[in-house]
Amino acid sequence: MKNITYQDIRTETKIDPNTGQATEIEQIKERKVKVEQEPSFIKLYLQDICKLNDIPKTGSKLLNELLKYTSYDNMILIPTYVKEKISTDLNMNIGTVSNSLSKLTKNGILKREGKGAYRLNPYMFGKGKWTDIKEIRAEWKYGKEGRILTNVEIENEIDKDLEGVVG
DSSP: EEEEEEEEEEEEEEEOOOTEEEEEEEEEEEEEEEEEOOOOOOOOOHHHHHHTTTTOHHHHHHHHHHHHGBBBEEEEEEOHHHHHHHHHHHOOHHHHHHHHHHHHHHHHTTEEEEEEEEEEOOOTOOOSSSHHHHHHTTTTOOOOTTTBBOOHHHHHHHHHHHHTTOO
């Protein structure tokens, strides 16, 4: 946490009821707030992220290309037109692009949010303000093995945690 001090300056105009003369009074209040700072980081190269996550070379090329389409909320929208363009740009067939997307999703680099909509793992990538990235991080769930969990897996993890507690 970082302390930030700022001044709140307010000007108030008072009118003397006897003379009608206006007087401006300036009030300065100093406020201190604590703001969470972005955590320390280190540069990590995409090819290494892919190697560490057992992503084949085609997935690494696709990930590089997908980053061009990333919005400030870590979303990547890939409608059919964009998928075909990526396929052409990378000289891959559509099936290879789809398989690579699946592999990136399975290994927790991407999370599928809907048809043609993916979100980059905010623990690996962040585009935008730290406060926004932190909010996105809160939506991601990890299992004991350190992998991103799907909704079904999350329900199973909750069931395992409750075994013996309820019954």
